[in-house]
Amino acid sequence: QKEVEQNSGPLSVPEGAIASLNCTYSDRVSQSFFWYRQYSGKSPELIMSIYSNGDKEDGRFTAQLNKASQYVSLLIRDSQPSDSATYLCAVNRAGTALIFGKGTTLSVSS
Amino acid sequence: DTAVSQTPKYLVTQMGNDKSIKCEQNLGHDTMYWYKQDSKKFLKIMFSYNNKELIINETVPNRFSPKSPDKAHLNLHINSLELGDSAVYFCASSHPTASNEKLFFGSGTQLSVL
Numbered sequence: 001q002k003e004v005e006q007n008s009g010p011l012s013v014p015e016g017a018i019a020s021l022n023c024t025y026s027d028r029v030s031q032s033f034f035w036y037r038q039y040s041g042k043s044p045e046l047i048m049s050i051y052s053n054g055d056k057e058d059g060r061f062t063a064q065l066n067k068a069s070q071y072v073s074l075l076i077r078d079s080q081p082s083d084s085a086t087y088l089c090a091v092n093r094a095g096t097a098l099i100f101g102k103g104t105t106l107s108v109s110s
Numbered sequence: 111d112t113a114v115s116q117t118p119k120y121l122v123t124q125m126g127n128d129k130s131i132k133c134e135q136n137l138g139h140d141t142m143y144w145y146k147q148d149s150k151k152f153l154k155i156m157f158s159y160n161n162k163e164l165i166i167n168e169t170v171p172n173r174f175s176p177k178s179p180d181k182a183h184l185n186l187h188i189n190s191l192e193l194g195d196s197a198v199y200f201c202a203s204s205h206p207t208a209s210n211e212k213l214f215f216g217s218g219t220q221l222s223v224l
Contacts (some may be wrong), residue, residue: 043215086151099168100153
C-alpha cells in the first residue's frame with residue numbers, strides 16, 4: 001500500500017461549486033497533514049495544514065482530518081477558475097521528511 | 111529577496127554527463143531537502159540535511175551526491191546522467207517545530223537528459 005494515496009483526477013467542477021479532494025495515508029503514527037497547491041510549471045505552495053481531528057477552516061478552504069480512518073480531505077467552497085491546479089496531500093511523522101501523494105488535478109470551469 | 115532559490119531553472123544535457131544544481135535559502139532554516147518530481151507529478155524525497163548533516167537518504171543511486179557547505183546551501187551533483195533522471199528537481203527548506211514541518215520550495219530545476 002502506498003503511503004499517501006489520492007485520486008489523480010481530473011476532478012472537474014463548475015465555477016461556484018464545492019470541490020472535495022480526498023487523501024488516505026497508511027502510517028498511523030503520522031502527526032502532521034498538509035495540502036499543497038501546484039500550478040502547472042510552478043513549485044508547490046502550502047495552503048492548509050491540520051494536526052488534530054476535526055475541521056480547520058481558512059477562507060474558502062476547509063481541511064478535515066480523521067485519524068481513526070487515516071483520512072484527510074480538502075474542501076474548496078465557491079470554486080474559481082483560478083483554483084484549477086494540482087493539489088498535493090502531504091503527511092509527516094517525526095524523523096522523516098514530508099511524504100506526498102501523487103496529487104489530484106482540479107479543473108474549475110467558468 | 112527570494113526565500114529559496116535554485117539554479118539553473120532549466121538544464122538540458124546528454125546522457126553520461128555530470129551536472130550540478132545549486133540551492134540557497136535565506137530563511138534561516140535548519141533543514142534543507144531535495145525532492146524529485148517525475149512526469150506524473152509524483153513528488154518524492156531524495157535527501158534531507160539538517161545543519162549540514164545528512165539525515166535522510168531515500169534509496170537514491172550513488173550517482174546523486176548532495177553537498178551542504180553550510181546550513182543555507184544544499185547542492186546536488188549528478189554523475190553519469192541517465193534518461194530516467196529527467197524530471198523537475200525541487201529544493202526546499204523548513205524550520206521544524208514540534209511535529210510541524212512546513213516546506214518552502216524553490217522554483218525547481220527542469221532537467222532534460224537527451
